[in-house]
Amino acid sequence: xxxxxxxxxxxxxxxxxxxxxxxxxxxxxxxxxxxxxxxxxxxxxxxxxxxxxxxxxxxxxxxxxxxxxxxxxxxxxxxxxxxxxxxxxxxxxxxxxxxxxxxxxxxxxxxxxxxxxxxxxxxxxxxxxxxxxxxxxxxxxxxxxxxxxxxxxxxxxxxxxxxxxxxxxxxxxxxxxxxxxxxxxxxxxxxxxxxxxxxxxxxxxxxxxxxxxxxxxxxxxxxxxxxxxxxxxxxxxxxxxxxxxxxxxxxxxxxxxxxxxxxxxxxxxxxxxxxxxxxxxxxxxxxxxxxxxxxxxxxxxxxxxxxxxxxxxxxxxxxxxxxxxxxxxxxxxxxxxxxxxxxxxxxxxxxxxxxxxxxxxxxxxxxxxxxxxxxxxxxxxxxxxxxxxxxxxxxxxxxxxxxxxxxxxxxxxxxxxxxxxxxxxxxxxxxxxxxxxxxxxxxxxxxxxxxxxxxxxxxxxxxxxxxxxxxxxxxxxxxxxxxxx
Amino acid sequence: xxxxxxxxxxxxxxxxxxxxxxxxxxxxxxxxxxxxxxxxxxxxxxxxxxxxxxxxxxxxxxxxxxxxxxxxxxxxxxxxxxxxxxxxxxxxxxx
Numbered sequence: 001x002x003x004x005x006x007x008x009x010x011x012x013x014x015x016x017x018x019x020x021x022x023x024x025x026x027x028x029x030x031x032x033x034x035x036x037x038x039x040x041x042x043x044x045x046x047x048x049x050x051x052x053x054x055x056x057x058x059x060x061x062x063x064x065x066x067x068x069x070x071x072x073x074x075x076x077x078x079x080x081x082x083x084x085x086x087x088x089x090x091x092x093x094x095x096x097x098x099x100x101x102x103x104x105x106x107x108x109x110x111x112x113x114x115x116x117x118x119x120x121x122x123x124x125x126x127x128x129x130x131x132x133x134x135x136x137x138x139x140x141x142x143x144x145x146x147x148x149x150x151x152x153x154x155x156x157x158x159x160x161x162x163x164x165x166x167x168x169x170x171x172x173x174x175x176x177x178x179x180x181x182x183x184x185x186x187x188x189x190x191x192x193x194x195x196x197x198x199x200x201x202x203x204x205x206x207x208x209x210x211x212x213x214x215x216x217x218x219x220x221x222x223x224x225x226x227x228x229x230x231x232x233x234x235x236x237x238x239x240x241x242x243x244x245x246x247x248x249x250x251x252x253x254x255x256x257x258x259x260x261x262x263x264x265x266x267x268x269x270x271x272x273x274x275x276x277x278x279x280x281x282x283x284x285x286x287x288x289x290x291x292x293x294x295x296x297x298x299x300x301x302x303x304x305x306x307x308x309x310x311x312x313x314x315x316x317x318x319x320x321x322x323x324x325x326x327x328x329x330x331x332x333x334x335x336x337x338x339x340x341x342x343x344x345x346x347x348x349x350x351x352x353x354x355x356x357x358x359x360x361x362x363x364x365x366x367x368x369x370x371x372x373x374x375x376x377x378x379x380x381x382x383x384x385x386x387x388x389x390x391x392x393x394x395x396x397x398x399x400x401x402x403x404x405x406x407x408x409x410x411x412x413x414x415x416x417x418x419x420x421x422x423x424x425x426x427x428x429x430x431x432x433x434x435x436x437x438x439x440x441x442x443x444x445x446x447x448x449x450x451x452x453x454x455x456x457x458x459x460x461x462x463x464x465x466x467x468x469x470x471x472x473x474x475x476x477x478x479x480x481x482x483x484x485x
Numbered sequence: 486x487x488x489x490x491x492x493x494x495x496x497x498x499x500x501x502x503x504x505x506x507x508x509x510x511x512x513x514x515x516x517x518x519x520x521x522x523x524x525x526x527x528x529x530x531x532x533x534x535x536x537x538x539x540x541x542x543x544x545x546x547x548x549x550x551x552x553x554x555x556x557x558x559x560x561x562x563x564x565x566x567x568x569x570x571x572x573x574x575x576x577x578x579x580x
Contacts, residue, residue: 329566339578343501360497364496418519
């Protein structure tokens with residue numbers, strides 16, 4: 001058994017009892033990376049020197065007294081769109097191949113306070129655009145359960161690194177499902193918090209009205225710990241919410257007795273792989289046997305969510321990515337003779353095909369003459385989708401659904417057909433448009449590959465989402481299942 | 486609505502992208518497929534629906550207008566592709 005299969009509380013108990021050192025945890029991470037990452041491809045940049053120095057300092061602190069941060073000594077993988085001071089941050093793009101940030105994202109400052117140890121930066125779809133991690137401009141990530149299959153995306157490196165035991169936990173980002181879908185594909189826990197709960201300062205912006213950072217972990221309790229460490233208002237992100245942060249860990253009481261859960265029929269339709277539906281039905285029966293009621297409901301605008309999302313997210317992306325111009329940072333083309341050519345050549349050489357496609361789509365949707373037909377229309381449909389959630393939450397405590405319509409597909413299967421690829425986010429996108437929190441928790445396998453159940457809550461009701469996921473996890477038989485890698 | 490090669494060229498110019506002939510053809514096909522799919526939004530009557538630009542009730546956030554220190558110039562310049570005396574350097578704006 002790996003050290004990283006232990007729960008956080010057990011790791012900390014061993015550290016306190018001097019049966020374990022932080023340097024051993026860090027050794028475990030790099031040993032595992034050197035053993036399996038050639039197959040998995042989860043890492044883009046390692047921070048070994050800094051991590052070992054930090055481990056030594058933490059071990060000295062441990063020897064001197066009992067004071068420990070919330071995530072003390074835990075090896076972390078950080079998605080490469082979260083900026084890290086003096087640690088290369090590429091967004092898996094060639095355009096940022098040499099970008100060495102001079103500041104930390106707020107979540108990194110919070111991890112520092114919590115005393116987690118950054119092991120390195122993990123792979124992703126370029127600028128977080130994609131659902132398979134095949135859009136990394138460096139190398140694809142492979143699913144630790146079957147290396148012929150994708151890990152999902154865009155936080156594919158985060159999910160794979162946790163599943164493969166290369167790190168204890170990871171941070172990812174989720175715009176339309178980019179934490180939850182890879183968590184489902186890789187058999188780990190992934191939480192997308194409510195929009196605004198966690199500061200986006202230092203998260204390289206893709207779609208600013210949707211982006212949110214969140215944890216990927218091996219179990220629900222650890223996700224609660226990481227959330228506790230990184231949630232909260234930040235004056236550097238004016239869209240971060242001024243809300244009281246509850247004690248997430250103490251809300252995990254193992255109880256779902258009397259809770260009212262809804263399963264929308266639109267999330268169990270014909271697009272859902274039969275084996276995924278079966279796993280979902282078994283999970284629902286389990287929740288019912290634990291005392292929850294589960295009713296079928298309808299969320300009639302679900303089918304419009306993907307079109308809405310791709311218009312809105314691409315529009316926001318085309319605006320956000322305008323900053324990459326080869327002037328202040330990033331790679332400048334050496335084939336440019338004047339300023340306009342610097343912009344054109346640097347962007348054309350630096351961006352990959354999916355990023356260009358979304359910039360093109362978004363620029364078109366925002367361009368004169370099409371704004372009302374596409375962008376404004378999508379914003380209005382977003383209202384209808386959000387109202388679907390509001391209505392269900394008037395009567396129910398949470399919504400459950402599959403996290404993704406299928407299990408992980410094979411590398412190369414969908415890469416040439418963007419629209420098919422976009423359908424993998426059918427169950428996660430509506431949640432992002434509504435801005436509500438959701439977690440993916442493993443709920444069995446289909447043909448040997450992990451299946452995820454999505455649990456969706458009201459705005460800022462992470463405690464409910466975590467509580468249900470935790471209770472389900474405790475009652476289920478998933479815990480301890482690991483890829484054979 | 487369908488996108489022509491001229492539309493693709495116009496949008497690429499707005500987005501400051503140079504596309505090869507092959508890329509233009511590919512994006513024309515793919516954007517048409519995506520927008521054709523997006524046309525399903527027109528099944529919905531949204532005349533009386535307010536747009537959502539943001540899920541939170543947002544008001545302007547301001548702070549006191551007081552002087553704060555900024556980043557040291559040499560740090561800011563660390564990632565500059567080209568710099569000169571603490572300023573970002575670019576080729577001629579006009580030929």
